[in-house]
Amino acid sequence: MASARQLAAIALVAAAVPAIAQAPPPVTFTDAEVRRILSLGPWPPPPVVDPSNRVSGKAEAIAFGTRLFADPRLSTNGAIACTTCHQPGRAFTDGLPRAQGLARVDRNTPTVNDVGGQRWYGWDGAHDNLWAQSLRPLVDPREMGDGVAHVAAAVRTHGDLRERYVAVFGRPPPADDEVVAVDVAKALAAYQEVLATPRTPFDDFRDALARGDAAAMARYPQAAQRGLKTFVGAGNCTACHLGPRFTNGEFHDIGIPFFVEPGRVDPGRHAGIRRLGASRHTLTGPFNDDPVRAPGTSTRHVSLEHRNYGEFKVPGLRNVARTAPYMHNGSLATLRDVVRHYSDLPEDRLHADGERILKPLGLDRYGIDDLVAFLETLSAPLPRP
Numbered sequence: 165m166a167s168a169r170q171l172a173a174i175a176l177v178a179a180a181v182p183a184i185a186q187a188p189p190p191v192t193f194t195d196a197e198v199r200r201i202l203s204l205g206p207w208p209p210p211p212v213v214d215p216s217n218r219v220s221g222k223a224e225a226i227a228f229g230t231r232l233f234a235d236p237r238l239s240t241n242g243a244i245a246c247t248t249c250h251q252p253g254r255a256f257t258d259g260l261p262r263a264q265g266l267a268r269v270d271r272n273t274p275t276v277n278d279v280g281g282q283r284w285y286g287w288d289g290a291h292d293n294l295w296a297q298s299l300r301p302l303v304d305p306r307e308m309g310d311g312v313a314h315v316a317a318a319v320r321t322h323g324d325l326r327e328r329y330v331a332v333f334g335r336p337p338p339a340d341d342e343v344v345a346v347d348v349a350k351a352l353a354a355y356q357e358v359l360a361t362p363r364t365p366f367d368d369f370r371d372a373l374a375r376g377d378a379a380a381m382a383r384y385p386q387a388a389q390r391g392l393k394t395f396v397g398a399g400n401c402t403a404c405h406l407g408p409r410f411t412n413g414e415f416h417d418i419g420i421p422f423f424v425e426p427g428r429v430d431p432g433r434h435a436g437i438r439r440l441g442a443s444r445h446t447l448t449g450p451f452n453d454d455p456v457r458a459p460g461t462s463t464r465h466v467s468l469e470h471r472n473y474g475e476f477k478v479p480g481l482r483n484v485a486r487t488a489p490y491m492h493n494g495s496l497a498t499l500r501d502v503v504r505h506y507s508d509l510p511e512d513r514l515h516a517d518g519e520r521i522l523k524p525l526g527l528d529r530y531g532i533d534d535l536v537a538f539l540e541t542l543s544a545p546l547p548r549p
């Protein structure tokens with residue numbers, strides 16, 4: 165007969181067994197998954213210099229742009245600055261589903277962190293360079309203004325702006341309003357090019373994986389590792405969210421409704437390509453400072469296709485935990501809502517030619533938690549107060 169002590173030992177083992185059975189297995193990655201993870205870095209990237217902008221990277225231009233970005237005198241009512249919507253304390257977003265300037269705008273305010281060096285700007289890619297995208301709000305009556313004349317007048321009449329303009333561009337503001345306004349936009353672009361998100365817990369994991377440092381890898385939470393496995397594996401998220409910025413920089417339809425209000429739709433990329441074709445402020449136009457003009461190639465070769473209807477730019481995911489609400493129309497409030505969207509994906513909503521890349525993931529509660537946990541590690545922890 166077993167003694168009381170032996171029985172107790174058996175009971176202890178028996179109690180421990182289910183606990184062991186429930187402990188999640190350690191996360192392992194296939195070679196293909198490892199390659200995809202490594203491609204999401206390194207971070208930070210090298211500094212951006214834009215050859216189409218002659219003041220890109222210049223210290224005086226960055227300083228001038230910093231001032232202009234927060235200066236409401238550039239708006240026609242004297243009350244709206246870039247920082248009204250791109251608020252530095254909110255990761256350069258506004259926390260609203262759709263932006264509110266002089267009037268209500270149809271789209272969500274994206275961050276301007278890590279904004280330099282992209283091929284297309286705006287949710288619809290209506291601009292092929294950062295200075296044209298920076299000029300747009302100044303002349304858009306829903307955001308800040310009514311045309312280039314107001315911007316040029318502000319620079320000519322306010323002594324402090326005029327002085328800085330001369331220091332950056334080496335001449336007084338010329339008579340041509342459009343030239344002055346584009347210069348202002350180029351200083352704004354120079355400033356935004358230096359706005360970069362810091363390194364994140366994901367970057368530490370990615371670098372540890374690159375050098376085979378198991379101890380450092382183990383510091384990355386298990387839930388985030390499982391979510392990462394879904395992201396680069398079964399979830400196929402890296403089909404579109406790839407590279408150090410987590411975007412391929414192109415346009416896709418993921419089934420977000422594109423009705424702005426009953427009877428009015430946002431055609432997304434389709435309208436963006438039309439606007440691009442009609443703009444003078446592209447890399448193929450007269451304001452490109454790059455004598456070689458080489459970067460205009462993608463713009464010259466872009467063509468309008470039916471499938472572009474309802475496509476929007478793939479947003480980068482760095483700092484994504486700080487930029488809610490989500491999507492071009494701000495229709496999803498939290499990261500959990502975004503992951504649920506991909507999990508239950510309404511395939512009938514993928515219009516046009518459809519996105520064959522996307523399939524509903526059918527994640528359970530734990531799978532959703534894990535993917536959210538991973539997305540949260542793409543932001544640096546907030547500094548302690």
Ligand code: HEC
Nearest residue numbers: 245246249263264265271272273285286287288298301307
């Ligand atoms: C009324 C709110 C509002 C104001 C003011 C505003 N923006 Fe924006 N910004 C937006 C919205 C909304 C978008 C998306 C536009 C679109 O896709 O059509 C955007 C997009 C951008 C982008 C493109 C980001 C990307 O990843 O494609 C840049 C750059 C930008 N704004 C810079 C500026 C600058 C510079 C100013 C000041 C001159 C400014 N914005 C003023 C709301 C605003």
Ligand code: HEC
Nearest residue numbers: 399401403404416420476477478479490491492502506521
């Ligand atoms: C077919 C390309 C594609 C795939 C695959 C894809 N996405 Fe996206 N993602 C997009 C596009 C396009 C948007 C913006 C859609 C819109 O606004 O209408 C987006 C938006 C997002 C956003 C919101 C970001 C913001 O700032 O608003 C998150 C988060 C996100 N995706 C995560 C994921 C995850 C997680 C997966 C994998 C389960 C995934 N994506 C797979 C193209 C894709």
